[in-house]
Amino acid sequence: MNVRNSPKKVYLLHAAVIAGLFALNFILPEYHHGVLARVMVLAVFAMGYNILFGYSGLLSLGHAMFFSAGLYGAGLTVSHLGWGMAAGFAAGIVSGALLALVIGVLALRTTGVAFMIVTMMFAQVFYLLTLYFAEWTRGDEGFVLAQQARRIDLGDLHFNLTDPATRYMAALLLFSVVLLATLAIVRSAHGRVLVAIRENEERTRMLGYDTFANKLAAVVVSGVICAAAGAAYALLFGYIGSTFATVQYSILPLLWVLLGGAATTLGPIVGTLFMFYVVDITSGYTSAYLLIVGVALILLVLYFPKGILGTVRERWIRWLP
Amino acid sequence: MTPLLTTRDLRKNYGGLRAVDGVDFAIMPGEIRAVIGPNGAGKTTFVSLICGRVPPTSGQIVLDGNDITDLPAHDRVRRGIAYTFQITSVFSALSAYDNVALPVQRTLTGRSKGRLHAGVMSALERTGLADRADTTAGALSYGHQRLLEVAMGLALKPRLLILDEPTQGLSDGEIESFMQLAREIARDATVLLIEHNMQVVMELADRITVMNAGKILAEGTPEQIRANAEVQRAYLGTEA
Amino acid sequence: MSFGPHLLLATLEGLVTSAVLALTALGLSLVFGVMRVVNVAHGEFFMLGAVLAWWIASLATGHPAIGFLLALVVSPLIVGAIALVAERLVLRRLDYNPEATIVATIGMLYIIQQLALTFYGPEARPVEAPFSYRILFPWFGYSGYKLSVIAFSAILLLATWFVLTRTRIGLVMRATQYDRETAQAFGIPVGRVYAGVFAMGAMLAAIAAVLIVPIQQAHYLMGLDPLLLSFIVVIIGGLGSLRGTVVAAVLIGLSDGIISVFFSPTLAKIIATMIVAMVLVFRPQGLFGTAAR
Numbered sequence: 001m002n003v004r005n006s007p008k009k010v011y012l013l014h015a016a017v018i019a020g021l022f023a024l025n026f027i028l029p030e031y032h033h034g035v036l037a038r039v040m041v042l043a044v045f046a047m048g049y050n051i052l053f054g055y056s057g058l059l060s061l062g063h064a065m066f067f068s069a070g071l072y073g074a075g076l077t078v079s080h081l082g083w084g085m086a087a088g089f090a091a092g093i094v095s096g097a098l099l100a101l102v103i104g105v106l107a108l109r110t111t112g113v114a115f116m117i118v119t120m121m122f123a124q125v126f127y128l129l130t131l132y133f134a135e136w137t138r139g140d141e142g143f144v145l146a147q148q149a150r151r152i153d154l155g156d157l158h159f160n161l162t163d164p165a166t167r168y169m170a171a172l173l174l175f176s177v178v179l180l181a182t183l184a185i186v187r188s189a190h191g192r193v194l195v196a197i198r199e200n201e202e203r204t205r206m207l208g209y210d211t212f213a214n215k216l217a218a219v220v221v222s223g224v225i226c227a228a229a230g231a232a233y234a235l236l237f238g239y240i241g242s243t244f245a246t247v248q249y250s251i252l253p254l255l256w257v258l259l260g261g262a263a264t265t266l267g268p269i270v271g272t273l274f275m276f277y278v279v280d281i282t283s284g285y286t287s288a289y290l291l292i293v294g295v296a297l298i299l300l301v302l303y304f305p306k307g308i309l310g311t312v313r314e315r316w317i318r319w320l321p
Numbered sequence: 322m323t324p325l326l327t328t329r330d331l332r333k334n335y336g337g338l339r340a341v342d343g344v345d346f347a348i349m350p351g352e353i354r355a356v357i358g359p360n361g362a363g364k365t366t367f368v369s370l371i372c373g374r375v376p377p378t379s380g381q382i383v384l385d386g387n388d389i390t391d392l393p394a395h396d397r398v399r400r401g402i403a404y405t406f407q408i409t410s411v412f413s414a415l416s417a418y419d420n421v422a423l424p425v426q427r428t429l430t431g432r433s434k435g436r437l438h439a440g441v442m443s444a445l446e447r448t449g450l451a452d453r454a455d456t457t458a459g460a461l462s463y464g465h466q467r468l469l470e471v472a473m474g475l476a477l478k479p480r481l482l483i484l485d486e487p488t489q490g491l492s493d494g495e496i497e498s499f500m501q502l503a504r505e506i507a508r509d510a511t512v513l514l515i516e517h518n519m520q521v522v523m524e525l526a527d528r529i530t531v532m533n534a535g536k537i538l539a540e541g542t543p544e545q546i547r548a549n550a551e552v553q554r555a556y557l558g559t560e561a
Numbered sequence: 562m563s564f565g566p567h568l569l570l571a572t573l574e575g576l577v578t579s580a581v582l583a584l585t586a587l588g589l590s591l592v593f594g595v596m597r598v599v600n601v602a603h604g605e606f607f608m609l610g611a612v613l614a615w616w617i618a619s620l621a622t623g624h625p626a627i628g629f630l631l632a633l634v635v636s637p638l639i640v641g642a643i644a645l646v647a648e649r650l651v652l653r654r655l656d657y658n659p660e661a662t663i664v665a666t667i668g669m670l671y672i673i674q675q676l677a678l679t680f681y682g683p684e685a686r687p688v689e690a691p692f693s694y695r696i697l698f699p700w701f702g703y704s705g706y707k708l709s710v711i712a713f714s715a716i717l718l719l720a721t722w723f724v725l726t727r728t729r730i731g732l733v734m735r736a737t738q739y740d741r742e743t744a745q746a747f748g749i750p751v752g753r754v755y756a757g758v759f760a761m762g763a764m765l766a767a768i769a770a771v772l773i774v775p776i777q778q779a780h781y782l783m784g785l786d787p788l789l790l791s792f793i794v795v796i797i798g799g800l801g802s803l804r805g806t807v808v809a810a811v812l813i814g815l816s817d818g819i820i821s822v823f824f825s826p827t828l829a830k831i832i833a834t835m836i837v838a839m840v841l842v843f844r845p846q847g848l849f850g851t852a853a854r
Contacts, residue, residue, distance in 0.1 A: 059660050106842050113599050113659050114841055117792065121838035124789065128831045189426045189437075196423050199412045206372065206406075207424045208398030208477060251667055258664070288679045294671025301661045301668075302654055 006319035007187075013320075014183060017266060018176045025168050035280070037168040039273050040175040041232050042252075046260070046268030047178050048225030049253035054263035055191060056218040057198030061116045062123030064249035065103070066223040068130065068242075069095040070230025075240035076136060079145055085152045085161065089231045096227020097220060099126075104219035108212060123250055130242040142241020150238060167236050174232050175269070178225055182265050185221070186321055194218055195263075226253075248290075255293060258300045261307030265321050270308050323386070325350045325511050326371065326402075326481055331380035333366055340366040342535035343380075348481070353503065353512045355522040358532035364515045365407060367532065368483050371513075372404040373397045384481075399427075401480035405473070405487065407515075409466045413459030417450055417469055420458050424476035444476040448502065464495045471499075475506060482506060484514040488521055500525055523547070566700035572815065577707045577776070579814025580714035581769045583807050585787050586794035587721060588765035590806045593795065595738045595758045598652060598662045602669035603766055604788025606644060609673055610636050610767025611779040612681050618688045626691035629775070637767040643673075644763030648756045657755070670784075677781040690775035710772045717768065718807060725803060734758060790817075793837045799846055 024036060045067050052058045073095030078088040107118045130137045137143070152159040159166050185191045193214050196204040205211050234240050243249070252275075253268075260271025275296070283289040300307070306314060313320040324347040333341040340363045348354050356364050369375040371382060373394035382390045389397055398404075412420050418441055425440035445451040448468045453461060458469060467487065474482050484503075488496045496518070503525055506512060516522045522529060522543070529546045531538045539545075539552050546552055589603045614632035621628035647669055655661040694705035725731040736744045737754045745751045766787070770779075777783070794813055798805030817829070 059663070061663075106838075109842050110845060113597075113663070114845055116660075116663055117599065117796070118838050118841050121792075121834050121841070125831055125834045125838065128827055128834065132825070132827045132831060192419060192423060192426070195415065195419075196412055199414055200410060202374075203406070203410045203412065204423070205395050206374065206398060206404050207473065208395050208427050209423075210393075210395045254664065254667075286679065288675035290671045291675035291679070294668040294673075294675065297668030297671070298651055298665050301664045302651065305661070 009319055010183070010321050014179060014265070017269075018172070018179070021172055021175070025165060025172070030164070033164060033168060035276065036273075037164070037171045038237065039276050040171040040269070041229055041236060042256070042276070043269040043272040044175055044178045044232065045226050045229035046253045046256040046272050047182050047265075048222045048227075048229060050257045050262065050264075050268050051182065051185065051194075051225065052218055052222040053254065053257055054267070055186065055198065056194040056215060058215065058218070059116050059254070060107075060119040061247070061250050061254070062103070062119030062121075062126075063222075063226055063253055064245050064247065065123040065126035066096050066100055066226035067230040067233075067249060067253075068126060068245040069099045069223075070227030070232075071234045071240055071244055072130065072137065072230075073227065074231035075143070075145060075234040078235070079143060079240075080136060085150065085235055089228075089235060092231025092234065093224055093227050096223045096230070100220045100223020100227075101216075103223070104216045108215050108219065120247065120250065123245070123247070127242060127245040127247075130245050137240070137242060140242055142239055142243070145234065145238040145240070147238075150235060161236055162238070170236060171232065174228065178228065179265065179269075181225075183321060186265060190214070190217070251293070251297075255297055255300075257307070258305075259296065259307055261309030261311070261313070264307070264309040264313060267307055267309040274308070322349060324348055325385065327383045328371070329381040329383070331367070331370055331382065332378045333363075333370055333375065334378045339535045341370060341377075344532075344535075344537055346530065346537065348511060348513060350480075350511055351507065352527045353507045353514070353525055355526035355529045356513065356515050356532060357517070357519075357522055357529060358538070362532040363535040364532055365485060366535075368404065368485060368513065368515060371481075372402050372483055374404070398477065398479075401478075402483065403474045403477040403479035403481070404483045405470045405485060407485035407489070409463070409470055411458040411461075411466050411469050411473070413457070415458055416455050417445065417458055417461065417472075418454040420469055421445055421472050421476050424473050428476070428478050440476065444472045447475060447505070448472040449498070464491050467491060467495075468499075468502075471502065479510055481511045481513060484512065484516075486515055486517060488516065488518050496521060566698070569698070570701060570703070573703060573707070575815035575817065576711050576811075577814075578817055579811040580711045581773050582787070582790055582794060582814050583718060583810035584714050584769035584772075585766045586791040586798070586806050586810050587718065587803065588762035588769075589791045590795045590798070590803065591758055591765070592762040594802075595734055596652075596657055596755050597659060598657055598759075599659070599666070600759075600762065601663060601666040601788070602647075602673060603666075603762070603791060604784030604786075605670050605673035605677075606640050606763040606784075607766040607770045607787045608677060608779075608781060608784035609643070610640050610770030611774045611783060612677055612781065613639055613767075614771040614774050615686050615688050615779045616681075625689035629688065629691040629771075632688065632774075633768070633771050636771050637764040640767035641760040641764040645756055645760040648759040652759065653752065653755070674781060674784065681779075681781055683781065685778040685780040687778045688771075688774040704776075706775060710776075713772065714769075717765075721765075722803060789834070793833060796837050796841050 021040070025033070028036060048066070049063050052060055070092035074088040074092035077083040077091040078085070083091065103119070103122055107115055107122065110118050131139045147162055150161040152161070161167055161170060193204065193209055197211050197214060201211050230244070256271035256275055257268055258271070259275055260267030260269065278292055279289050282292050304311070309320060327347040328344055331341055331344045331346070332339070344367060356367065358364050366375060370377050373392060377390065381388060384400060384402065389400065421441045421444050422437060425444065426437055429436055429440065442451060442454070445454055448471055450465060450468055450472060453465065458466065461469060467490070471484070471487065474484070488499055491499060500521060503512060526543060528541065529543055530540045531546060531552050539549050541549070585607055589600060592598055592600050613636040617632040617635050618628035621631050651665050651669070652662055655665060690706040692706060695702040696705050696708060725734065733749050733754055736747070736749055737751055741751055790813065794806055794809045797813070798809030
């Protein structure tokens with residue numbers, strides 16, 4: 001926890017990661033270029049999850065609903081109401097924020113195991129709703145955004161989100177913004193309060209903090225970031241389906257964050273990238289690639305609870321935020 | 322002079338047990354008040370009612386003429402009631418600096434890293450922990466953790482600082498420096514302490530409240546309490 | 562068919578659902594009650610029971626009753642053994658930390674489910690009922706097997722209740738549930754009690770699954786619905802309360818059939834899940850339970 005004394009190193013490290021990802025745009029072969037764009041968006045999802053799970057100590061099993069709120073918020077407004085990309089993205093984020101506010105107010109009345117189950121149940125309701133309103137969502141099958149809808153025109157500048165390089169840069173932009181925002185939150189007074197709540201809620205309350213309000217803020221921030229990831233996913237990859245609202249997509253961010261290192265700013269991208277390739281490689285051999293997910297979860301909680309960067313921080317680089 | 326805090330007919334029942342049974346209590350600004358009594362007398366429950374960790378069954382708590390009975394704990398802290406835990410409860414995974422930064426940053430309006438730093442270091446210096454700012458709280462010795470706990474209480478700039486058995490488990494030397502600290506705190510805050518160590522109580526307290534079975538048995542200066550036959554029977558006698 | 566007989570049919574169908582659900586949920590409830598562990602893999606133990614039942618029945622020759630009865634005995638034993646190993650290898654090492662065990666049982670869920678996919682395949686396969694006798698009501702004929710499922714479940718529930726309240730095993734389990742440390746101090750082998758309870762919970766789910774495969778086919782994804790329904794039952798009935806669990810199972814089983822007559826199944830699920838979430842938020846001790854601990 002010596003972040004306080006090494007702010008320069010911290011900023012340099014994060015800048016280097018972003019610069020490195022920028023450089024990879026020009027180097028990577030086509031396939032891996034596409035993978036990385038997707039991984040960056042999913043890592044944003046994981047970073048949103050990390051705010052709540054890693055820093056505030058609240059284990060949600062329902063974050064698929066926030067990702068999907070962004071996904072559908074953007075996808076439905078663009079495809080059915082003919083909104084532009086920017087408006088669609090905003091709609092996704094607003095949907096996520098509102099949903100997170102309502103869910104937060106309700107679910108935060110519970111703690112521990114009950115919190116996990118309640119969030120899972122609400123996410124299940126959300127998933128069933130996407131099936132129920134199949135007329136608009138087309139349920140399991142999902143729908144695809146038209147190519148010509150996925151353009152942004154800013155005066156004379158035209159961006160086509162179906163172009164791989166543009167898509168990669170858009171993903172990188174979102175990733176960088178969220179990464180730096182996470183860093184700012186972690187280093188802020190509010191971030192310190194969240195960690196304090198994670199460590200000892202009662203003590204934090206007796207220091208004069210309204211812990212409910214702070215946790216609610218964390219749920220909303222987390223929900224907004226996850227919704228931003230969902231909205232970006234819809235607009236960049238053009239497919240919206242209820243698969244993204246299933247329990248599996250609530251478990252995945254947990255896995256990514258655990259693997260990369262909970263309560264580390266860079267853990268989510270490390271975990272997401274690692275897991276994506278593990279699944280990618282194994283699904284070449286077997287259709288039961290989820291087996292790897294299961295094995296990874298158990299091995300992580302048993303032998304590696306701090307994850308990759310959590311262990312690195314503990315052993316070697318103490319200043320890692 | 323009007324009291325800083327008063328309670329009227331304060332009660333707390335746990336099932337059939339009357340942990341606090343109709344306590345009328347008043348504490349004056351600037352005083353050091355000790356609450357003593359045998360184990361199970363209701364001391365901790367009583368101060369928990371004052372700081373809002375536990376809701377009362379009935380009765381009233383008034384701070385500065387305002388009824389605070391129904392305020393949540395965190396609001397009471399904001400109004401100047403600070404509580405340090407009986408069992409050391411620092412944030413053991415955070416550095417001593419961060420532990421103190423939490424209460425300091427809450428009392429600051431606006432954002433200023435400089436003022437935060439100054440506030441944290443001053444609280445650490447007053448408790449003699451400045452050179453351990455970057456040590457993880459869990460790695461501090463027990464005595465230092467108790468001091469850190471006091472530093473956190475101090476950093477809230479409280480008007481009423483409640484210390485629940487602050488000297489428990491401390492060495493004689495540590496107790497000595499704690500008493501010095503407590504006197505210093507009392508210059509700009511009112512101190513309410515629960516204490517078992519009679520030497521500390523007698524030397525430190527301006528007035529003493531004796532509790533037994535949820536009720537106030539006696540109240541007075543250390544001399545009066547020492548001379549009180551009833552107290553000796555109920556409490557001091559059992560010590561001997 | 563007029564309303565009366567229609568209601569009778571719906572009630573019978575509901576009771577079959579209730580019976581199987583009560584057994585499954587009881588397993589989940591026991592594990593939570595005694596060990597304070599939320600077993601997300603519970604539905605997969607159910608699925609495993611069904612898949613193994615198909616495998617065992619397919620090995621047996623002769624009268625279908627032979628295969629079925631063999632499955633009813635062997636399948637729960639295998640599932641119990643697997644649960645026992647999982648408990649020893651994983652849950653015990655996590656010292657039953659609630660959050661870590663949830664993550665670990667999610668892992669088990671995927672492992673069991675995907676292994677079933679690998680070795681059993683994606684097909685749905687039936688097991689033949691041990692007998693095909695139909696009971697003839699004045700208005701319709703009804704499967705005698707389904708009625709026997711209700712009866713058999715009721716007997717098993719009573720037996721479980723007897724074990725829990727009237728025997729030494731039950732006493733040891735309740736003592737462990739009440740206070741782990743004290744039980745340990747009194748010489749109760751808490752570790753072995755936990756292992757036994759976890760295996761027993763899984764076996765109850767497996768028995769329920771064997772009973773259901775002649776009615777509903779075995780499939781590697783069939784564990785999800787029983788898991789969610791069991792959660793619902795356990796939450797409504799009050800976490801860790803046996804009587805509440807049975808009452809809630811009957812309630813949910815009966816209403817499941819009746820609600821789906823009036824609403825689409827999806828909407829019925831939405832409403833049910835929403836109600837349960839709200840119960841957990843506003844009345845965490847369940848509708849029938851008293852204040853927890």
